[in-house]
Amino acid sequence: MRRWDGVFLRALAAAATALLAACQASAPVRPQATAPNAALHFDLADSWGGDLQCRPERKRCLLAAVEHEESRLALIELTGRQARRLDAQPLAYHPDSAAWLADDLLAAAVEASASLDIFRVVEGRLVRVHQVALGFSPRDVVRVSAADGSYQLLATPYSGDWVAWVDWRADGSTPDRVQRTTWCRTPWHPVHVDKLPGEAAGGHVVACLDGKKVVAVSDANPRAAPHTLAEFDAVARQARPSPSGRWLYVALETGERNARIDLRTGELQWIAGTRKGSAAAAALGDNLVLWGEDMRLRLQRLDDAGQVLESRVLPTSGFSTDVLLRDIDGDGEVDAVVLNSTGKRSDVIYGPLWDRAAPLH
Incomplete structure (x- = not known):
């Protein structure tokens, strides 16, 4: 009896195995889901x-x-x-x-x-x-x-x-017209803003490297002498507005702190930085900013007084001199194109940027 039981059980197991294999063979093959690349590094020296x-x-x-x-x-x-x-x-x-x-x-x-x-x-x-x-x-x-x-x-x-x-x-129908004027010592990275303190109109602002300040000219009279928005004891490298136009963020290359200027009132707020300073600024929101630095982007979430609530970091491929914020891949999230002034590659870092960034302690 025990011999018959063994034969029967072995036959039943073999049948079950064959049935399972047939079911697996007939089931559709589902591709494995893969997460899209969080960053793209491309040749641009x-x-x-x-x-x-x-x-x-x-x-x-x-x-x-x-x-x-x-x-x-x-x-x-x-x-x-x-x-x-x-x-x-x-x-x-x-x-x-x-x-x-x-x-x-x-x-x-x-x-x-x-x-x-x-x-x-x-x-x-x-x-x-x-x-x-x-x-x-x-x-x-x-x-x-x-x-x-x-x-x-x-x-x-x-x-x-x-x-x-x-x-x-x-079409070349009129000659080029070039009007030169003077602004400040080494004005870099001009950008248009929609509001200037004390002005009804917007205008162009620029960070003055050697002048260690930020100056502006109004759209109402762009050929006029610029007026100073803020002065610093460190190299002012780049100024960029927040999406709402309220704040102008200023990357300071030295001095262990950055700054922002309230474009409604002219108030200057200091933001804790690092010893090596920052080369670029780009704002994701009024209180969410990222700074271009050596081999990384440093992200900071701030309170209304400019105090740092939390910092995070994203790696890059070189000295991150400029950061362009757009939705590159059409998924509705803001991405960062990072231009590196040293190294052989530049980067696209895909959003959501804050969520992808690692905590910085």
Whole structure:
């Protein structure tokens, strides 16, 4: 009897095994879910500056950025969570930044040629169309306005105190108009803000490296002498507004603290920093800011008085000189394009940025 029981049990087990295998073979194979990459590192060497234009409906951005030591202007397509270099064109020694003028036009600020070099994008390629002589070596260029093929640009210097307002027509029907004036010692990274303290209008603000201050000119009278918003005992590297326009965050390269200016009242608040200081500022909210530093972004959540409630960190591929905030992959979250002025690569860090960042103690 025990022998029969054993034979029967072995036969039953074999049948069950065969039935299970048949069921598994007929069941659909489900692909394993994989989390999307949290960051993308792409080839872009020693990038001192650049600009983005994005088409959220197509989940596509075009990054125009300079490679400082290679003396090149690069055009990079960011689609979803991939990067592809479309083209690169040589420039004179030490290009410093680039800005989009229109969907197919961009300008690069070039030190050695003391010029703005203007390119048109034709079927994914950069075609040089014009060069504007400035009379000084530019560090930055931004578009001020554009209408019917006419463009107004603002260029600020690598060193010195000259700035230039440039009027240029794409069809060449009128000569370039370059109006130079002086602002402060080494004004870098101009940006437009919608509100200025004591003004009915907005204007352009700039951090003065050697002048150790932030100055502004009003849209109501942009050719007037700038007025000072704040002075510091440290190098003012970059100033950037919060999304609401209330605060102007100021990255200080030395001094163990950064700052922000209330653009409604002019109040200055100090923000605890690090010994090495910060090179770039970018605000995710009125009280949520990130700072570009060596090999990292440092994120801080603040209270209304500017006191740090919590700090977090995201790694980067070099000395993070500029941070561009956009929704790169079209998922509704703000992402960070990080341009590194040292190293061979730049980065895209995908949002939500605060949630992805590691606690910093």
